[in-house]
Amino acid sequence: QVQLIESGGGLVQAGGSLRLSCAASGRSFSTYAMGWFRQAPGKDREFVAAIGWNGGSTYYADSAKGRFTISRDNAKDTGNLQMNTLKTEDTAVYYCAARLGNYGTKEYHNDYWGQGTQVTVSS
Numbered sequence: 040q041v042q043l044i045e046s047g048g049g050l051v052q053a054g055g056s057l058r059l060s061c062a063a064s065g066r067s068f069s070t071y072a073m074g075w076f077r078q079a080p081g082k083d084r085e086f087v088a089a090i091g092w093n094g095g096s097t098y099y100a101d102s103a104k105g106r107f108t109i110s111r112d113n114a115k116d117t118g119n120l121q122m123n124t125l126k127t128e129d130t131a132v133y134y135c136a137a138r139l140g141n142y143g144t145k146e147y148h149n150d151y152w153g154q155g156t157q158v159t160v161s162s
Contacts, residue, residue, distance in 0.1 A: 041065040041151045043135050048156030055125050055160075061118040061135030061153060069093070069113035072142035074149060075120045077131035077158075084134070088120060089142035098142065102128075125160045132157050 047059040061073065074089035088109040089098045097109050106125075111118040118135055133156050136149035143149050 041068060041071060041137050043137060043151055043153035045133065045135050045153040045156040048133060048158045050159045050161060051125055053125060053127055053160055053162050056121070056123045057125065057158060059120040059122065059133055059135075059156060059158070061120075063116045063118070063137065068116040068137070071137040071139055071151075073109075073111060073118045074136045074138075074142055074144070075109060075118075075133060076136060076146065077129075077133045078155075079128075079131040082131075084146055086144045087133070089144060090118065091142055096142070098144065100144075122158070125158075127160050127162050130158060130160050 042064045044062045051057050072092050075087040076084050077087050078084040086100050087103050090109045094111050106123050108121040135153045137151045138149045
């Protein structure tokens with residue numbers, strides 16, 4: 040099993056930046072693909088970005104392309120989501136997720152989830 044803990048959320052003005060982190064423990068994180076999802080109030084959880092087990096491949100939702108960057112450091116068992124040029128519509132609880140094999144862009148693709156971290160973007 041893998042345990043995931045997110046951090047780095049907070050309140051930021053539109054146009055600002057935040058860097059989310061996901062700390063993993065348990066089985067070797069380097070064998071898991073990782074993703075970030077988010078859930079805004081009253082909405083379904085949606086895919087944001089994903090990265091392969093070795094960091095060699097990444098994939099972004101259209102809403103994240105050009106503004107967000109996903110990365111990972113397997114030596115430190117951490118994953119990150121750098122979010123720039125934030126918009127009010129980015130306000131949500133952000134979750135990191137993990138699964139063995141290729142990354143998954145659907146909720147049900149992922150086996151392990153963190154508890155989430157709140158990101159609030161003010162206008």
